[in-house]
Amino acid sequence: MSKHIELRANTWYAVLVIPKDVRSILDKFKFFKSLETTSKKEARQRAAPLIALWKSQIDEARGNVGAVNSEALRWKGYLSTATDVELDVLEESLLDKAQSLINTIGKDEAVEFYQVAKGYKTPLDSNYQKWKEQIILVPKTRDQTVKDVDVFIKRFKTIEKVTKQEVRKWTDEILAQGSSIGTVNRLLISARNYWKYLQKIDVASLDSEPLNLKGLIPTVKKKNKKGYIPFEPSAVVRLWNAALAKGEQELADLIYLGAYTGARIEEICALQLKDVTDSSFNIIESKTNAGVREVPIHSQLTAIVKRLKDNSKDGYLLTGLTFNKYGDRSNNLGKKFGKLKTHLGFSSRLEVFHSIRKTLVTQLENAGVSEGVTADIVGHEKKTMTYGLYSGGNSLAIKKEALEKIQYPF
Template sequence: MKRKKHGLPPYVERRYQTFYAALDVPKGVRGIVGKKRFVQSLKTSDIRAAERIAMQVVGRWKEIIERAKGNTDLIESAVLLRQLKEINPEIDADQLAYQAYTHQVQKNPGEWPVTDVISPQHGQALSVAMGDSFPLAVHISDYEKSLTHVQEQHKERQVSDVRRFVKKFPTAQSATNRAIRDWVEIHLITEKELAIRTCNRIITACRGYWKFLQDRKSLDLPPPFDRVVPAQNRVLTQKQIASDQRRSFTPDDYKKLLKAAQDAGDKNLVNLIKIGAYTGCRREELCSLKVDNVKKDRIQIEDAKTQAGWRDVPLHDAILDLVATMKEESKDGYLFSGLANGNKHKKRGDAIGKRFTRLKTSLGYSKNHVFHSFRKGFVTLFESIGPEAEVVLARTIGHKITTMSYGLYSSGGVTFEAKKEYINKISWE
């Protein structure tokens, strides 16, 4: 770190035997900040400790200055005012909040009513500035960082749901149970035509954010989400239920899709269809499969969604040679060599999955037929062997067994030889 000529770190001053942090306020925001210079005792005479503490203190000051420069949102401005009032109790928060409001009027004249009375937006901002209301939006960044246990794609969706919520409810006090219920019923369901399950997902994300604010940010209001999403008010017919479900592929579908992929010259997609059909594996399980987990007579799935999903899958005789060739020709350590390194969610099968979607759509298949339909078809073919194949099937495709005898007490005693025998009984040809 660059040091000043007199040997002190940047932003650090010595006064007698104590070090202070100091930062000049840019002229353009001195009127908002209320002072020309920030100064704070670091309460230490140790130069290294002073340097470390000063960087934290100055970092907060710089954030305040940047917010003062932008001044683009009333609630953000109000949070800034609270911080400024802590630094300078003489600040007239009411006047500055009104200045923030008039700044918005000048910037977006069509969006803000110019009246002689205080607007609801200004009232909320003033309430936040005076410490009477809790701002919701300012902690989303910290919340996102806390979601270390959540997959990236689910994290993005959760944060997006929370942003939708706080856009409507800028303060915790404005998010009453009745107001949220109206928002769900009028805006989300009626205007946006969102499904009940989607609304439940959004509210679940909001519950998680609210709990985070209670645990980490001193929010002391109870969650206002009780019964804000209406119950499903219609009974689905069997036809409607069937239309919403994924459907399985038949052997005729398999041959039709395989030929189309071959005609298109898409070698990886041809191989994916064959191996998916004869193993019952999910698309991403196959696309992320490394050659180290491919043996002479089996593949080892070790990154599945559940504990039951960690399994050895026998290779059907129909694909033994194909898999051996793919393993030998791999140039990047994956069985399906040459796929992109993954989309933003680290899924290697994303691009080839889209190619499959275009292929099946061109053949007239609906949204109910997806690559997962091969897995459903695999199950259907297994069922045709007989009821005794059920446990073998579950151990093969990685489904949890819920029965008392086989689910609770069994440790997975189906032998590999038994799975190999049964898997060779199915045929897509």
């Protein structure tokens, strides 16, 4: 520590030379502050927190820390343990730091920095990492929730800023930017997840519910209960032909398989050779329990299934697909399908690959197939107690007979 103190005119000073790479950012050659003592021992003690804080400023200038709140918390920690002259020195330095921040981050941010350092306010992100470590959600939902909370924290900065009035202003800002009510509600749900954690660890008041805006923002319009729109059988053929014309054999195969199975896109992409027999697909990975099922191989699929099995190089029916970070193999083909259908003029957000699943269900209904058989083919829950709870499901032969009624103008 002796190298960071200097004796001048019988008074000790704290000194830290600033590295060349950040001098232009900090606009000075070195940090220099009187320790107001003639004792070298006292000088060492008083200089220690100053040197640590100056080093954190250097780190921040280099982008290693980046968060002003992190430095403010360091100041708060040193101020809480300082006494007498050491406290006076630190408080004087804190005022200098806050004054310098006005020129770099603005007056409001500088004032907030000072208030956090003095303990008047609490940074909203101070427990962010701990919250991330304990949340238990499916991967996609978890990632979206984390992104939403990032937006929430950047907007409010401190816990004290999170008031119902300010939250209402925030939602108005989001809507003014062109986002939907659904997006606003999603952001609020994610923010409440974080806020409840802060309440759980006694950082936020249990009596404060600033993120509950029930009745203060517009409600989401109810969506069409039927959801996605089924393609006409001829449209499915158009999509298949267009994929072939573009040289997208994998996409064409995906469409063909979907047309005669009604399977979800990821169910098809997850099919391994060991799950494909001469007569059926055993779908063992699905979004629901009912989705785990055995689907007969339609006679029109016999040739394509043989070709795909013979050409597979990785044990999957659709070979060569890569996994995304969530473990899905369908991501790339899903994007290709989206571009293809848009190119062909199917521009509705309700016309997606899942629409092919609806095409098959519609054809089965029109062919007079019972709802129970159709449910067993596509993997839907049966709502009745008798069939839904006690039945083992329709036989493969009955499902096969029903599926053979499906035809496309390929």
